[in-house]
Amino acid sequence: MIVVGTGLAGAAAAASLGELGYNVKCFTFHDSPRRAHSIAAQGGINAAKNYQNDGDSIHRLFYDTVKGGDYRAREANVHRLAECSTDIIDQCVAQGVPFAREYGGLLENRSFGGVQVSRTFYARGQTGQQLLLGAYQALSRQIALGTVQMYNRHEMMDVVLVDGKARGIIARNLLTGELERHSAHCVIMATGGYGNVFYLSTNAMGCNVSAAWRAVKQGALMANPCFTQIHPTCIPVSGDYQSKLTLMSESLRNDGRIWVPKSKEDAAAIRSGKKKAIELKEEERDYFLERRYPAFGNLVPRDVASRAAKVACDEGFGVNATGLAVYLDFEAAIQRYGKQEANNQGNHTPDAATLRKPGEAKVAELYGNLFEMYEKITGDNPYKTPMMIYPAIHYTMGGLWVDYNLETNIPGLFALGECNFSDHGANRLGASALMQGLADGYFVIPYTVGIFLSNEIRTPKFNPDGPEFKATEKAVDDRLKALMNVKGNESVENFHRRLGRIMWDYCGMARNAEGLNKALGLIRELREEFHKNVFVPGSDRDFNPELEKAYRVADFMEMGELMVMDALNRNESCGGHFREEYTADNEAQRNDEEYAYVAAWEWTDTNTPPTLHKEPLKFENVELKTRSYK
Amino acid sequence: MSAMKLTLHIWRQRHANDTGTFETHVVDANEHMSFLEMLDVLNQTLIEQKKEPVAFEHDCREGICGACSMVINGRPHGPLGGTTACQLHMRHFQNGDHIWVEPFRAKAFPVIRDLVVDRGSFDRIIQAGGFVSVNTGAAVDGNTIPIEKDLASQSMDAAACIGCGACVAACPNGSAMLFTAAKASHLGLLPQGEVENARRVQAMVHQHDKEGFGRCSNTYACEAECPKEISVSNIARLNRWYLKSSLTSNV
Numbered sequence: 001m002i003v004v005g006t007g008l009a010g011a012a013a014a015a016s017l018g019e020l021g022y023n024v025k026c027f028t029f030h031d032s033p034r035r036a037h038s039i040a041a042q043g044g045i046n047a048a049k050n051y052q053n054d055g056d057s058i059h060r061l062f063y064d065t066v067k068g069g070d071y072r073a074r075e076a077n078v079h080r081l082a083e084c085s086t087d088i089i090d091q092c093v094a095q096g097v098p099f100a101r102e103y104g105g106l107l108e109n110r111s112f113g114g115v116q117v118s119r120t121f122y123a124r125g126q127t128g129q130q131l132l133l134g135a136y137q138a139l140s141r142q143i144a145l146g147t148v149q150m151y152n153r154h155e156m157m158d159v160v161l162v163d164g165k166a167r168g169i170i171a172r173n174l175l176t177g178e179l180e181r182h183s184a185h186c187v188i189m190a191t192g193g194y195g196n197v198f199y200l201s202t203n204a205m206g207c208n209v210s211a212a213w214r215a216v217k218q219g220a221l222m223a224n225p226c227f228t229q230i231h232p233t234c235i236p237v238s239g240d241y242q243s244k245l246t247l248m249s250e251s252l253r254n255d256g257r258i259w260v261p262k263s264k265e266d267a268a269a270i271r272s273g274k275k276k277a278i279e280l281k282e283e284e285r286d287y288f289l290e291r292r293y294p295a296f297g298n299l300v301p302r303d304v305a306s307r308a309a310k311v312a313c314d315e316g317f318g319v320n321a322t323g324l325a326v327y328l329d330f331e332a333a334i335q336r337y338g339k340q341e342a343n344n345q346g347n348h349t350p351d352a353a354t355l356r357k358p359g360e361a362k363v364a365e366l367y368g369n370l371f372e373m374y375e376k377i378t379g380d381n382p383y384k385t386p387m388m389i390y391p392a393i394h395y396t397m398g399g400l401w402v403d404y405n406l407e408t409n410i411p412g413l414f415a416l417g418e419c420n421f422s423d424h425g426a427n428r429l430g431a432s433a434l435m436q437g438l439a440d441g442y443f444v445i446p447y448t449v450g451i452f453l454s455n456e457i458r459t460p461k462f463n464p465d466g467p468e469f470k471a472t473e474k475a476v477d478d479r480l481k482a483l484m485n486v487k488g489n490e491s492v493e494n495f496h497r498r499l500g501r502i503m504w505d506y507c508g509m510a511r512n513a514e515g516l517n518k519a520l521g522l523i524r525e526l527r528e529e530f531h532k533n534v535f536v537p538g539s540d541r542d543f544n545p546e547l548e549k550a551y552r553v554a555d556f557m558e559m560g561e562l563m564v565m566d567a568l569n570r571n572e573s574c575g576g577h578f579r580e581e582y583t584a585d586n587e588a589q590r591n592d593e594e595y596a597y598v599a600a601w602e603w604t605d606t607n608t609p610p611t612l613h614k615e616p617l618k619f620e621n622v623e624l625k626t627r628s629y630k
Numbered sequence: 631m632s633a634m635k636l637t638l639h640i641w642r643q644r645h646a647n648d649t650g651t652f653e654t655h656v657v658d659a660n661e662h663m664s665f666l667e668m669l670d671v672l673n674q675t676l677i678e679q680k681k682e683p684v685a686f687e688h689d690c691r692e693g694i695c696g697a698c699s700m701v702i703n704g705r706p707h708g709p710l711g712g713t714t715a716c717q718l719h720m721r722h723f724q725n726g727d728h729i730w731v732e733p734f735r736a737k738a739f740p741v742i743r744d745l746v747v748d749r750g751s752f753d754r755i756i757q758a759g760g761f762v763s764v765n766t767g768a769a770v771d772g773n774t775i776p777i778e779k780d781l782a783s784q785s786m787d788a789a790a791c792i793g794c795g796a797c798v799a800a801c802p803n804g805s806a807m808l809f810t811a812a813k814a815s816h817l818g819l820l821p822q823g824e825v826e827n828a829r830r831v832q833a834m835v836h837q838h839d840k841e842g843f844g845r846c847s848n849t850y851a852c853e854a855e856c857p858k859e860i861s862v863s864n865i866a867r868l869n870r871w872y873l874k875s876s877l878t879s880n881v
Contacts, residue, residue, distance in 0.1 A: 012766075015766070016765075016766040019765045019766060030689070030697070031687065031748070031749060031750070031755075032698070032749065032752065032753050032793065034696070034753075035689055035690075035695045035696060035697050035792055037689070037690060037695070039690065039694055039695050039696075040690045040692050040694050040695065051773065073701070080846075087767070087769070089772045090765070090769035090770060090771055090772045091764075091766060091769045092768065092772075093772040093775075093822065094760070094762065094768070094769035094770070094822055095762050095764060095822070096762045096766045096785075096816065096820050096822045096823045096851075098770075098782050098783075098785040098786040098789050098816065098820065099782070100782070101776075101777055101779045101783075102779065103775060103779050103780040105776025105777050105778055105779065106773050106776055107772055107773055123789075124786060124790075125788060126694065127789060128694075129694055129790075129792075130789060133789065136756070137756060137760055137761035137762070138761060138766070140753065140756045140757040140761055141757070141759065141761040141763065143753075143757050144757040144758065150753075152750065152753070170640065203691040204689040204691070205688060205689050205690075205691060205693060206689050238662050239660070239662055239663075241660070241663050241670070241671060242667065242669050243664075243666070243667050243670055243691060244691050246691075246692055247692075255743075318681070372712075373692065373693065373717065376693075376710075376713060376717045376718075376719065377664075377717070377719065379719070379721060437643075442766045442767075443766070443767075446766065491674060491677045491678065493670070493674060493677075494674075529809045535677065537677060537680065537681065537682045537683065538682055541687065543742065543743050545683075545685060546677070546683060571790070
């Protein structure tokens with residue numbers, strides 16, 4: 001079998017399937033499986049262990065995830081995810097993942113947004129790195145044993161269907177540019193999300209939709225593409241040259257308090273540099289999340305926190321030069337931790353200076369690497385002055401439609417992790433992406449792939465020189481040659497930036513029908529221009545990073561259009577999908593009567609309108625309610 | 631936002647067997663850009679002139695994936711301690727500076743193009759033994775074995791390695807002992823990894839030597855240049871474990 005991608009889902013799947021004795025070929029476009037973008041996840045991974053005795057349970061994790069996703073996820077998948085969560089922690093500990101520990105030697109937890117229990121396991125601010133290294137090491141072990149054949153610097157260019165079933169891929173060796181045909185009995189994709197359609201996002205530069213989009217072009221359905229997550233705590237945009245945005249982990253909202261000035265005059269003074277944040281007294285600050293959502297405070301889900309920050313900035317309370325930033329303040333946490341530590345040492349009346357040092361030390365223990373990263377990028381010291389943050393594109397809940405077995409509508413083609421749509425509905429809760437990637441890879445696909453393969457026991461090996469393989473390879477080759485032959489005048493990067501701008505302006509944090517309709521036209525025009533005027537240097541049969549970007553951006557241009565169509569179709573506000581026309585009391589208003597379904601789109605080509613297939617969502621264990629965090 | 635004009639002397643090399651040479655370019659930058667964004671600006675200009683951009687490796691641009699790998703003014707990842715090239719910002723340079731940019735040079739890291747090198751040797755060191763031999767599904771409850779907080783923390787310090795190869799580029803011997811020792815320490819310090827410690831350190835050190843990395847002669851250059859500030863004490867620990875496992879047997 002073929003596994004494409006070596007992030008948490010792909011590496012975990014390839015390793016586990018290798019252990020089971022399958023012959024696995026595993027592909028990554030990176031130079032090493034360890035570079036997949038799962039590595040950048042910071043805050044943690046959820047599991048319903050109830051180690052803190054705070055009333056957690058599998059049902060509660062299931063419920064929180066369905067509610068957090070604004071009731072647009074499939075119940076059964078989410079419940080399985082919650083069930084698998086506890087095994088993941090055990091597996092990772094056994095692999096040597098150095099999770100945070102308490103003094104007694106047991107595993108430590110912290111809280112995350114949208115949740116009132118403490119169920120997040122973490123390894124400093126590098127949880128994704130440590131979990132990915134665990135999966136990478138398990139994968140490396142299988143590579144050494146010969147059960148997995150690893151193809152680094154190989155990109156999946158297309159999936160090959162034989163009699164309607166996925167039987168292989170066309171891969172491009174990125175070092176030589178040669179196309180290769182690989183056959184298998186089934187293909188498992190774990191190729192990540194499509195956040196980079198926005199150009200500026202917290203995704204790595206290489207993240208792209210191409211593998212998934214190629215599957216769509218072969219008949220796979222793309223589900224809920226308009227469900228994209230805007231993460232509230234990112235470092236704000238600073239200039240046109242900017243290549244990406246940097247996330248500050250949600251875990252910071254455990255201790256960080258989000259605020260803007262109460263008066264517009266103060267906000268204006270701060271923006272022009274006449275006033276500093278620390279000069280504002282407590283009563284001059286508006287801790288707007290604590291004010292609006294007293295039950296969850298700074299730990300409301302990401303979509304809610306992002307929108308509240310946008311509203312504050314739109315109303316003129318933003319605090320950086322562009323007016324698009326709010327404060328994330330750690331002073332209260334430094335004081336609180338400092339006091340605890342002083343008390344611990346028998347000093348019950350510590351002065352401000354005495355408690356500052358231990359307070360900062362505790363904050364450093366919890367978030368040190370994030371504070372360092374912030375200081376490197378902005379030049380400001382967040383121990384002394386509040387961070388400035390603003391929402392940015394971070395994750396995509398939509399993705400390839402899959403059934404309960406994670407199989408797409410193309411038999412033998414599976415999709416795991418962020419590249420499928422199944423678990424997070426319209427909004428993902430923090431620390432749930434790592435959970436889903438590993439659940440899918442370690443504990444779901446090893447079982448469900450057998451259901452497909454059990455009917456294939458007499459199917460002989462597929463010949464990679466067969467006509468289907470040759471035809472698909474030729475189509476890939478033609479596509480690459482066409483891009484090389486445009487020989488226009490504008491760089492791929494420019495086109496990508498322009499696409500991102502359209503997507504962010506009209507299909508970003510707030511959307512309306514007028515803007516979306518406008519975006520459709522703009523995207524189509526831009527796409528036409530791209531295929532007439534893009535310039536790709538070098539050759540297609542050579543190491544050529546510009547060509548890689550070009551074919552990825554070409555796919556983003558189509559995916560972007562589908563996202564806008566999906567956003568137009570969904571006449572409701574839910575989770576990360578906020579339609580300005582559909583609100584009540586300044587909060588998102590769902591329409592369960594008409595839209596409690598998964599929108600699975602069938603796409604043929606740019607000249608044919610895509611066909612919408614609806615999978616009704618049935619809620620048997622959770623009552624549909626208006627999400628409230630107040 | 632203050633503008634800067636910089637002169638870059640940047641390494642161009644078509645492939646591993648090409649001799650390669652420095653090429654000079656003047657770039658307009660500003661202090662808020664990251665070093666890689668400054669290279670993006672250079673590449674945009676080259677593309678506009680229908681020339682081939684400078685190939686360099688990068689991905690997350692958050693200092694965690696370990697992809698970026700270049701020597702800036704003679705130092706892997708540049709002048710700032712504990713920082714990857716992607717997290718190095720131009721405010722650490724002056725208007726008018728000349729900056730020399732080269733690939734990570736080592737026998738075990740052949741150049742692919744310009745600043746891109748092949749670090750597959752690191753993967754093979756991990757494949758030799760940088761793992762705990764546990765299959766999926768075979769684990770006991772995560773809290774069954776308590777682990778001392780300090781020990782978990784020391785393990786985490788070593789596990790923070792991003793596998794970028796700066797240690798190798800910094801080392802006069804082209805040794806990857808810091809990389810190898812970081813992985814051995816990460817796993818060997820924990821009870822879960824200690825079980826196969828002897829086998830692991832033997833296999834990883836053997837593979838390290840086989841890949842053509844040099845021997846460690848304690849110059850500590852690796853620690854000084856490591857963007858994650860991994861301590862050389864990990865090398866001392868690996869040496870101790872290696873010696874112990876060489877001198878003892880199960881019989």
